Amino acid sequence: MVLFDFDTVIERKNTASVKWEQVKQVFGEEDVLPMWVADMDFNPPYEVAEAIKKRVEHEILGYAFVPDSTAEAIQAWLKKRHNWDIHPAWIAYCTGIVPAISTAIQAFTEPGDKVLLMSPVYHPFFHMVEKNGRVVVNAQLKLVENRFEIDWEQVEARLKEGAKLFLGCNPHNPGGRVWTKDELMKMADLCAQYNCLFLSDEIHSDLVYPPHTHVPVASLGDKYRDMTITCIAPTKTFNLAGIKASAVIIPNPELRKKFKDVQAVNGTSALNTFGIVGMEAAYRHGSEWLDALLVYLKENIDTAARFIAERLPEIRVMETEGTYLMWLDCRTYGLEEEALKDRLWKKAKLGVEIGSKFGPGGEGFIRMNIACPRKILMEGLNRLEKAFA
Template sequence: MTTQDPSVFDEIIERRGTDSAKWDRMEKVYGVPTDTGLPMWVADTDFRAPQVVIDRLQKAVSHGIFGYADNSDEFNAAIQWWMKNRHGWEVEADWIFTTTGIVNAVGMCLDAFTAPGDGIVLFTPVYHAFAKVINAAGRRVVELPMIEENGRHKMDFAAYDALLDGSEKMVILCSPHNPGGTVWTREELCQLGDFAKRHDLLLVSDEIHHDLVYPGEKHLPMPVADPSVIDRLLMLTAPSKTFNVAGLHTGNVIIQDETLRDTFAARMRAINLSGNSLGNFALAAAYSPKGAEWVDAQMAYLDENRKIFDETINSIPGLKSMPLQATYLSWVDYADTGMNAEEFYRRVEQDAQIAVNHGDTFGTGGKNCARFNIGTQRARIEEACTRLKKAFADLQ
């Protein structure tokens, strides 16, 4: 039972004019007016970070000296405590590498373990930054389309073997999945492990959303679900989505296998990559009992947002939202409206003045879908619902 006051999540915090990508760029990207629009695209929330994080950062700022810092013992201990107590995963300090966020971590894994031209497997639709980084690195995106079954995404391993040609070197998993919020079961993760072993693929498991799991669901870290893949496994974690500190660009690559770890460490040394002190301070403060209490309260709050948003979406003929098991990113299918993308987004962006991610940017399987960020104050969720009902009123 949490003692965190849920009203902290109701507080409307003005983000316009703060160099917020989510708020200050929606007009440039989507034509949604900054002064009247609702941004439901960029994957950060509109909640303040927990007070324990703010206090730690204020202490550092008040000191006024931002020289080279080393809180690695505290930093590593916090990660170890969090993974053990929140996820049942025992981590050793020397397995942990710090990167400037998860996308950077993906890039580092590509750089350290693959070569230009190698195939990199993605289960689509999936977080669009993966394909961008793969393409920018001169690697080749190999899309394995997922199916929808019982209101969730599902990896279709029966079909996947025939889609590979042997040039693939790595597979990237998003766990829990973005978009759609699927929490993978132990059986599914073991099937993935078998697939990776069958095709001799390194497995990158991006678990950035692992704390954002709704009541009744349970996230399993990949090494807990299937220890047999440890010799090919690269785990990616970060506090950024959980605590709304993405701008501090602190992420981790956690590697249990010594051979993989040595290879990655050599590449880290070669480019002299390290984290930033404020991000490290924030993580150490967040991964704590007070941080855990805050996360539990946030998930209870997001659970109500989820219910309100889903009820509205599913009441509009032709629209349906995938039931979220995790994340604050709702995946909405508009195929049954009969509308093309231009018409659907005209209604959402011009009529309702809501900025959302277009589904086709998530790869194969994203057509006729859109991603809505519900990580905001309840009043804004209710306002978004009112606007969407009005924008699609002729369907009622």
């Protein structure tokens, strides 16, 4: 059995790291411990780094196209990890999930159209809808026994109002929910009933902990497949955010043409050389590394949950079914947002995301990234305790 090292602390400063080198701009303090941006503090799989190094050794970095072998690697990965059979022709490439969402909004809606979200949710969803001149309609998630559930009455009301596109997040960021097959089918059925397309952001799909299982909504049958746009990427799974590469899976040829037509206008369809090489290497060779990573991340989640239960029982920890982002309910302290920031950022020097950033329903929560060596995790937890001492 190959052993993987997730405990070594790797110096990330002087690499233009957003997470580590922009804390002063974001938190107003220089010596903040960053547990915010959703990337990990681990090396990617050895085979991925070696594939990129080998490509660099050639030295000439001319124009590149995405070879058929990359689509074949994606196809094999989705079949193996998620039991989803896709055709390589369904794949469009994009320079990231957020650009893909923006492209989809432009392709499938018109200015002034309504786009459905379920907050609290990944904040660029709001930005992409609004910056493209569309209107956010929100069906806020319900917190039931410390777990997010869908408010079906609100969802149907928003769809009746004429929402043209639903932006779904599965697994859910920031809440860590992995939506069940029944929930996904019910959501897709409602979208179909009201003629609303389903865009599923599945960037965290590989980061799911047993007994939970990720189900691609487009894998549930032809009816769902033809109304769904699925966004995936190796960047979260393998800590490769800097390669700027994603795959957008659109089985419906008419929808795929619309998407690619907008890409042609915006010039966003080309991947950079290292995005191509890194994506293929990750999906071909990253499975064993990922299995070991998931064990380590789950241990981090359990460690954090135990620490908070013992030392900070006022904080409620939502179960993290997927992702490496913990969603912590700090409302018991009764702090206004500025006071919460002051305690975390200035007093404790802990860089975590404030929940209101993720829209209605996030007030009084914080999001903490635990994808780091355990030494850093424990330092972060001790700072969290200091914030509320």
